[in-house]
Amino acid sequence: MRSVVVPIILLLLLTGCWDQRxxxxxxxxxxxxxDLTEDGKIEKTITFPAKSGGGGQVSISTKTETISxxxxxxxxxxxxxxxxxxxxxxxxxxxxxxxxxxxAEKGIFPALDSVYRDLRAPLYASVAIxxxxxxxxxxxxxxxxxxxxxxxxxxxTTATEAGIIKDDNIQEICPIILSDGKxxxxxxxTLLEDGKRAKISGSILLNGDKWNGKLNLDENVMLLTLMGExxxxxxxxxxxxxxxxxxxxxxVNFSLRNEHRQLTWEHTGDNDITVTVKVSxxxxxxxxASDHLYDEKKAKQxxxxxxxxxxxxxxKTIEKIQExxxxxxxxxxxxxxxxxxxxxxINWKETYPEIEIVPEFDIEIIRHGILN
Amino acid sequence: MNNEGKTILSYQLFFLLxxxxxxxxxxxxxxxxxxxxxxxxxxxxxxxxxxVQCIIFMYMFIIKRFPTYSWxxxxxxxxxxxxxxxxxxxxxLYFICLASMxxxxxALLLSAWMMPRTPSWVxxxxxxxxxxxxxxxxxxxxxxxxxxxxxxxxxxxxFNIYAWKEAxxxxxxxxxxxxxxxxxxxxxxxxxxxxxxxxxxxxHIFVHAEKREILKVATISxxxxxxxxxxxxxxxxxxxxPKELKLVPEPVLYLxxxxxxxxxxxPDLIFTSIWIVLVATTLxxxxxxxxxxxxxxxxxxxxxxxTIFLLVVCYIIAIPLRKVYILQTVSEYFQYAIIAFxxxxxxxxxxITFIFSKKEVEQ
Numbered sequence: 207m208r209s210v211v212v213p214i215i216l217l218l219l220l221t222g223c224w225d226q227r228x229x230x231x232x233x234x235x236x237x238x239x240x241d242l243t244e245d246g247k248i249e250k251t252i253t254f255p256a257k258s259g260g261g262g263q264v265s266i267s268t269k270t271e272t273i274s275x276x277x278x279x280x281x282x283x284x285x286x287x288x289x290x291x292x293x294x295x296x297x298x299x300x301x302x303x304x305x306x307x308x309x310a311e312k313g314i315f316p317a318l319d320s321v322y323r324d325l326r327a328p329l330y331a332s333v334a335i336x337x338x339x340x341x342x343x344x345x346x347x348x349x350x351x352x353x354x355x356x357x358x359x360x361x362x363t364t365a366t367e368a369g370i371i372k373d374d375n376i377q378e379i380c381p382i383i384l385s386d387g388k389x390x391x392x393x394x395x396t397l398l399e400d401g402k403r404a405k406i407s408g409s410i411l412l413n414g415d416k417w418n419g420k421l422n423l424d425e426n427v428m429l430l431t432l433m434g435e436x437x438x439x440x441x442x443x444x445x446x447x448x449x450x451x452x453x454x455x456x457x458v459n460f461s462l463r464n465e466h467r468q469l470t471w472e473h474t475g476d477n478d479i480t481v482t483v484k485v486s487x488x489x490x491x492x493x494x495a496s497d498h499l500y501d502e503k504k505a506k507q508x509x510x511x512x513x514x515x516x517x518x519x520x521x522k523t524i525e526k527i528q529e530x531x532x533x534x535x536x537x538x539x540x541x542x543x544x545x546x547x548x549x550x551x552i553n554w555k556e557t558y559p560e561i562e563i564v565p566e567f568d569i570e571i572i573r574h575g576i577l578n
Numbered sequence: 579m580n581n582e583g584k585t586i587l588s589y590q591l592f593f594l595l596x597x598x599x600x601x602x603x604x605x606x607x608x609x610x611x612x613x614x615x616x617x618x619x620x621x622x623x624x625x626x627x628x629x630v631q632c633i634i635f636m637y638m639f640i641i642k643r644f645p646t647y648s649w650x651x652x653x654x655x656x657x658x659x660x661x662x663x664x665x666x667x668x669x670x671l672y673f674i675c676l677a678s679m680x681x682x683x684x685a686l687l688l689s690a691w692m693m694p695r696t697p698s699w700v701x702x703x704x705x706x707x708x709x710x711x712x713x714x715x716x717x718x719x720x721x722x723x724x725x726x727x728x729x730x731x732x733x734x735x736x737f738n739i740y741a742w743k744e745a746x747x748x749x750x751x752x753x754x755x756x757x758x759x760x761x762x763x764x765x766x767x768x769x770x771x772x773x774x775x776x777x778x779x780x781x782h783i784f785v786h787a788e789k790r791e792i793l794k795v796a797t798i799s800x801x802x803x804x805x806x807x808x809x810x811x812x813x814x815x816x817x818x819x820p821k822e823l824k825l826v827p828e829p830v831l832y833l834x835x836x837x838x839x840x841x842x843x844x845p846d847l848i849f850t851s852i853w854i855v856l857v858a859t860t861l862x863x864x865x866x867x868x869x870x871x872x873x874x875x876x877x878x879x880x881x882x883x884x885t886i887f888l889l890v891v892c893y894i895i896a897i898p899l900r901k902v903y904i905l906q907t908v909s910e911y912f913q914y915a916i917i918a919f920x921x922x923x924x925x926x927x928x929x930i931t932f933i934f935s936k937k938e939v940e941q
Contacts, residue, residue: 219704224696322825325691330838377836381746381819536748543751 233293236355238331239340240280240317241306248309248317249276250283251341252295253354270354272344281320298326301359303333303376304395306340307417315383315415321376329377332362335410335417336395343395348403358404362393365406369440369462370427372409383415387538387554389531391429394420411532419530425523432483432520432565433535434467444519446511447496458512459493463572469540473548479561481537483520487567491574499574513567520565528559537563584786588795590721591785594863595799597724598774600731600806601860602683605830605853607771607807608814612823615764616756617749620812622764627804629765630772633921634800636928637775638793641782643931644938645789649780650874655938656930663875665923670871672919676773677864677892679912681705682899684857689900691831692850698900705858706889712862713869713885717784720866724859730852731806737834737849738813745816766913771807773916774860775800779924780867865889 239251256269273290277283287295303321305314314335321327336343349357366373371393374382382390389412396407409426411419421429427442440462450456468484489512491499498504527534538558542549586594603610611619644652649669654662684705685698693701712720754761778796785792814829826832831853835846842848869885899905930936 224700225693325694329836375836378744381817381822384821384825385749385819386821387748539746539748543748546752546755 227296231294232296233291234299235295235297236300236353237302237304237344237358238297238300239304239306239336239344240309241339241341242309242312243276247276247278248280248283249274249306249339249341250280250287251344252287252297253344254295255353272341272354274341279320280317284320298328300328300331301355302362303328303331304340304343304358305333305335305392306343307335307337308339310335310392310410310412310417313415314412318376318380322380327376330375332359332373332375332393333379334358334362334393334395336397336404337407337420338397338401342397342401343404346397346401346404358395361395361404361406365393367439369430369435369437370423371406372430372433372435383412385539387533387540387542387549388536389413389533391421391426391532391534411527411530411534413531418532419526421523421526424519425526428516428519428523429527429534431462431465431485431487432467432523434465434485436465438463441492442516444512444515446508446515450496452495455495457493457495458491458508460489460491460512460571462487463490464488469535469537471537471541471545473545479541479548479552479557481535481561481563482566483535483563484566484568487516487569488572489569491571494574497577499571499577505571505574509569509571513569516567516569517565520567524563524565528561528563531555531559533558535563537561584784585716585718586721586781586784586786588785588787588791590718590725591781591787591792592795592799592802593724593728594721594781595775595778595796596731596803597728597856597859598777598863599772599803599860600856601771601774602680602687602857603771604734604807604810604856605687605828607768608811608829609823609827610767611764611811612815612820612829614767615761617751617815617820618754618756618761619764619815620750620808621753622761623768623808623811624804625761626765626768626772627800627807630775630804631797631800633775633924634778634793634796636924637778638789638796640779640924640927640931641792642789643936646783647938648783648874649871652779652927656927656936666871666875668923669919670868670875672915673864673868673871674888674891674895675912675915677861677868678895678899679905679909680857680861680864681892681896682905683909684854684861685896685900686902686905687828687831688850688854691828692847699897702893702896702900705854705861706893708858709861709865710885710889712858713865714882717781717866720862727855727859730855733849733852734810734830735806737837737845738810738830740837741813741817741833745813746819747816749819750812750815766917768807769920770909770913770916772803773920774863776920776924777863777867780870865892 233254235252235254237253241249243249251272251274253270253272256271273287275283275286275290277286309317344354346354352360362373365371372391373393374390379390382388391409391411393406394408394410395404397404408420408422410417411421427440441459443457443459445456446458447456466486469481471479471481473479538554608619611622615622644655647655650666653665656662657665681702685702688701689698712723782792810830814823814833817833818826818829823829831846831850834849837845839845865888868888869881872884873879873881899908
């Protein structure tokens with residue numbers, strides 16, 4: 207009896223599965239782009255590797271195909287995509303989500319709702335905002351013999367490793383967008399040569415979930431430093447000797463080896479809040495054509511001018527983010543946590559652009575390569 | 579009376595209690611408590627631990643007065659035959675409801691998080707088959723199984739420790755922001771997560787140890803559980819921003835979902851599978867308690883048939899409950915039932931025992 211019943215039960219229970227999604231029936235989308243059309247609808251562009259070859263052999267080529275559909279919502283566009291394709295598209299493995307300028311200006315959060323709600327959503331996909339439309343971005347021609355989707359995700363990864371942008375994934379941006387005292391910056395992509403090529407050009411400053419300003423790469427690096435996002439590969443290039451004859455000798459290039467940031471604030475008077483961002487940096491000189499770094503005096507001079515220049519750049523950066531009402535430094539968050547009384551009194555969104563933020567740098571040269 | 583004898587050891591009792599208490603609601607605990615106590619939810623959890631500790635002392639007082647009596651005998655000794663039996667019946671109903679609620683929530687969560695296309699009655703059926711298999715074993719074997727499966731709690735702790743690298747402490751600062759009333763209200767929300775401790779009243783006669791030892795074990799298990807819950811809650815509170823936490827009903831799963839490793843891309847699937855074991859252990863103990871009490875009540879009936887009958891009852895109750903809003907409303911009311919059976923009824927027992935200095939009659 208048992209020898210019959212047990213195999214039958216096992217056969218019934220172990221072989222079937224409702225929740226199967228076979229790879230052969232799906233086409234994986236690795237990059238998705240969302241745009242807002244002029245009449246307020248969502249245009250979704252997807253790119254996927256083109257399958258080539260026949261006779262049962264399918265080889266993945268480096269060619270990609272794109273499909274664009276327009277629908278009322280993001281999920282609506284998803285459903286519509288199925289009308290165009292013999293295979294079911296699966297976005298759960300997407301590596302990058304690109305958002306067009308128009309959509310970013312209107313706010314990105316409603317468009318991402320379905321991503322947060324979906325069980326299989328690609329929460330760890332990177333997000334980037336393109337100056338232009340996401341559709342154009344996904345149709346770039348020159349991708350250095352990579353798939354378009356890989357191109358963007360690797361572009362973002364490499365830039366993050368180099369410390370020039372902060373590549374937050376979908377999950378990471380959510381708590382920041384939803385918090386009161388902090389705002390997000392999202393990598394910015396610019397299209398060059400009539401949409402033939404693309405590059406990272408800095409970042410978009412979001413106010414809440416809306417595009418409200420932008421930074422170039424130099425300022426972005428400065429902002430990341432002010433945010434205390436430590437990265438050992440981050441480099442800066444500064445003008446220190448404007449009077450030198452030769453162009454190369456005017457500049458210094460250095461890497462940031464150790465960073466330490468401290469944020470303090472003082473509440474003087476009604477709405478006068480002065481925030482001091484104190485950053486201690488240990489740097490390594492990468493290029494300084496004027497040499498003479500064996501002389502401590504000369505080195506000190508260099509440190510002084512570096513400090514002056516970084517502070518100048520920092521001030522400019524801070525001016526820009528305040529103008530965009532983007533509290534990327536998380537000042538509000540700190541005040542809310544450590545000075546709740548003050549937080550109760552003020553309306554942060556209104557106060558923030560008015561407050562004074564003073565950057566202070568404490569720079570120390572710890573190495574100068576193998577040359578003096 | 580107790581035909582199984584003193585078969586479980588004190589360390590097994592520890593795991594038995596912990597595994598019963600950690601159940602289906604662990605994944606939603608931070609959200610539930612956040613809704614009332616905001617960023618101070620973890621304080622509510624800690625305070626609940628303290629309250630439960632007092633309850634344990636109360637239980638132990640009753641147990642010390644009736645060291646060899648079964649739960650039914652205690653009820654009858656305190657309230658007389660008729661009312662005593664009625665109270666036991668109430669407890670049977672309570673455990674059936676507890677099991678059904680657990681089942682319904684389990685089906686709902688599993689459908690949402692892992693198997694959206696599998697009909698949830700199948701999920702329930704499969705779960706009940708597992709429970710049937712475990713619960714027909716001897717208590718000793720069940721306890722050993724619980725000791726074995728406790729390893730998975732380490733996975734929970736591991737994932738949560740990993741989440742701390744993205745922690746943002748400002749989400750819970752300033753401490754005490756939501757005020758004392760909200761923190762105290764939060765205790766009520768946390769209580770269901772501690773349900774299962776009332777099994778101590780029933781199980782103590784099976785433990786091969788002095789009563790003092792049982793108290794020690796129950797205390798240690800409560801301390802561990804409180805720390806565990808506090809840690810889990812705290813992790814979710816610092817990982818998800820307040821507004822986000824409001825939107826996410828199962829923050830513990832959500833937190834794991836946002837990780838991705840080189841080898842495992844969807845760790846939440848593994849995490850959910852592990853969670854199924856925790857649900858099974860909780861359910862098994864509830865069904866075991868029901869089975870034990872009903873067998874005692876009627877003294878006849880084959881235990882196998884009684885178990886199957888009880889499981890079918892749970893199944894039938896759970897089926898209409900597995901819808902988001904229905905379950906929400908029912909749980910809202912049921913949390914008071916939990917408090918009634920965990921605190922109020924034992925408190926009456928305690929008072930009667932204390933005031934009339936009732937004691938076990940030597941046979």
